[in-house]
Amino acid sequence: MSERTQTPLKRTPLHAAHGRAGARMVPFGGWDMPVQYAGLKAEHEAVRTGAGVFDVSHMGEFRIQGKDALKFLQHATTNDVSKFKPGRAHYNWLPNDRGGLVDDIFIYRVADSEYLMVVNAGNMEKDWAHLQHLAAGFDVQLTNESDEWALLAVQGPQAAARLAPHAEPDILARKKNDFFPGKLFGVDVLFARTGYTGEDGYEVFVKAEQAEALWDKLLALGITPAGLGARDTLRLEAGFPLYGHEFSEDIHPLSSHYTWVAKDKEHHGREKLNETPTQKLIGLKLEKVPVREGYPVKQGAKVVGHVTSGTSSPTLGHPIALALIDAASADATEFAVEVRGKDHAATRTEVPFYKG
Incomplete structure (x- = not known):
């Protein structure tokens, strides 16, 4: 009988720090990641009312x-990369050639002909191969x-103020999506006023070997360590899509409320992306019963779609969900979600569910 070999989970440079902070670790996209420390609700509330820090x-x-860096990115992505200047960042998509997404990404413009792209962990190898393939014929260098x-x-309403006394240059004067080099506790970092929680805050790029000391100093300031559990409830309240749930190789991204990411320009996969989506992503509110990915969404006895993400919202105090619905049925206001054979009423609601 042959033994099954299992690929070991990857570890971030902060793995030991998570252990010291009492994290419960789980597999996520091939990585050993903290799902929670003190508890999901406490971490969620810390980010909504104060400041929390996530290892991403x-x-x-x-x-x-x-x-050809700009020309290449204009070809590879749907958003207009020419519209943002050095020192700025924006959200973007890598489309495939069949009307779906290879990934959703963030691009940071470092200089006139230099960009940094951040991609989802589970898609890293796929994205790298895709970009290498598309780069043929362009005068461009790609480095992983x-x-x-x-x-x-x-992240959180107090995040920038907590960091500011220990940061240079002045980070409080910076705008959303600004991206710039600086120092935090004397350590060279890159700051980006971006995030995935619906709150203000900064994402801080630091060399791997310096990360643990920086993390410890942030926790010493009273900033709450937060795990993947809170990250998911926060992003869902803010209506942010998650690749593999709201987006995939086979989900048309224009079914979502992010249609502004597809600009009117020539790019890879444009023909299929311009086809009309057969589904629409909507928000649902329920009274008591939380729903999960894959649960059927109904009108009467007819299944018209499925839940892509769902949770019980800590901020709002009731269950919320994103759902992909057949386009012909998506404009209705009342639905039902089937949970273990029983239908539970769900009302269509605006997305985002929460605005910080």
Whole structure:
């Protein structure tokens, strides 16, 4: 009988620090990641009312530079990369050629012909191969720097004020999506006023070997360590999509409320992306019973879609969900979600569910 070999989980540079903070670790996208420390609700509330810090070092970082860097990114992505200047960042998509997404990404413009792209951890190898394939014929250099960087997301209404006394230059004057080099506790970092929680805050890029000391100093300031559990409830309240749930290789991204990411320009996969989606992503509110990914959504006895993400919202005090619904049925206001053979009323609601 042959033994099944299992690939060991990858560890971020902060793995030992999570152990010291009492984290409960879980497998996530091939990584050993903290799902919670003190508890999901406490971590969620810390980010909504104060400041929390997430380890998102599992994300991938690719550097794109060279004479054709802009031309290449315009071809590879749907958003208009020409519209943002050095020192700025924006959200973007990597479309495939069949009307879905290879990944959803963030791009940071470092200089005129130099960009940093952050990709989802579970898609890193796939994204790298895709970009390498598309780069043929362009005067562009791609470098995978994922192992060099740690990434800490300090989020919440007090995040910037907590960091400011220990940061240079002045981070309080910076705008949303600003991206710039600086120092935090004297350590060289890259600051980005971006995040995935619906709150203000900074994502801090730091060299991997310096991450643990920086993390410890953030916790010493009273910033709450927060895990994947709170990250998911926070992003869902804010209506942010998650790749593998709201987006995939086979889900048309224009079914979502992020249609603004697809600009009117020539790019890879444009023909299929321009086809009308057959589904629409909507928000649902329920009274008591939380729902999960894959649960059927109904009108009467007819299944018209399924839940892509669901949780019991700590901020709002009731269950919420995103659901992909057949386009012909998506404009209705009343639905039902089937949970273990029983239908529970659900009302269509605006997304985002919560605005910080």
